[in-house]
Amino acid sequence: MQTVVLAAGEGTRMRPLTDRRPKPTVPVADRSLVEHVVDTATAAGASRIVVVVGYAGDAVRDALADRDAVEFVTQERQRGTADAVRAARAALDDAPFAVLNGDVLYDRASLSRLYDAGPGVGVARVEDPEHYGVLETDGDGRVRGVAEKPDDPASDLVNAGAYVFPAAARAWLDVTESDRGEYELTDVLARACESGEMRAVTVDRWLDVGRPWELLAANEWKLGDLERRIDGEVHPDAALRGPVVVETGASVDAGVVIEGPALVRSGASVGPNAYVRGATLVGEGASVGHAVEVKNSVLMAGATVGHLSYVGDSILGRDVNFGAGTTVANLRHDDESVRVRVKGDPTSTGRRKFGVVCGDDVKTGIETALNAGVVLGTGARTGPGETVRRDRGR
16 A cells, blocks of 8 residues: 655644654654654555655654655645645555555554555544544445534544545645645545545554644553563663663663663663653663652653652653752642643643653753643753743743
């Protein structure tokens, strides 16, 4: 199955983590987000993959440079998903083709079923269908239509953003501009539904990685798939429990306890006397120092939490440096879900526990306290002893 992967977007809802990189290249366990998408598609039966790049496209090309079945096309201006697929049209054979979003994770078995079913759309049942495209199906499992984010959803069956279009759909990509000024793939889907060819194919597991807490969830998923492997240097007085991976070139010092699933990447160091637990990624060249506790978090490449600090349910961008005694709060006193500002709007994470989001190159002064849900923008600074209750540097 020839497959188009859409990876041209900037990822504004993921800021500040995407200030200096395109969203498809953010880390999810041992590879980038778009690598997971491409690798799952390949395992599911994709014969060739056309990746559409745009914003910071060279970073996406670099991430996928060793995938032989991948070719690239460029969307010159980001004008919507139908326009992105249209950029790939000349590279497609006159045959059915799949379209996947480069920032949505799927399980392999579900994609295999979609590929095998012929023209179809991946569907899932959710508790809040009003936030998605809601699908209408007939008794034979064919999709008859889609309603985008309806106030009164007709069902809980939603579009999971994975498609196999008939070959004729190559000619349907020239859609009209939508009210928000984009060329939408859902208009192509609507045309395909009118043809009566599109089947609803249930997706067992999928995750749209659009906002920082969804990146945390993506790492929880993929770190949970790890099998224990110790290739790096581990001190005999360290305790590694469960599915822990220590890559070649990483080191774990004396007194460290790591409870998996956890991944310590090449060049990273943990300890001495540190405690790492939950689904935690310690990125390449990152450092977790003396008497530091890190719980269920992502530390990107070069991030440093040097000593006497606590980091919980948080995402630290590249080259972040937490001063000694920096403490992250990850729980509201009223037990409500933690809220984070996304593009200026306070948004529920749906998580009872969520810490902070730090863009690249953030530095905190010693004894800094960071409130749950705070976002520190790229290059933000805090002073010694400061309590930060509001976003900074965005």
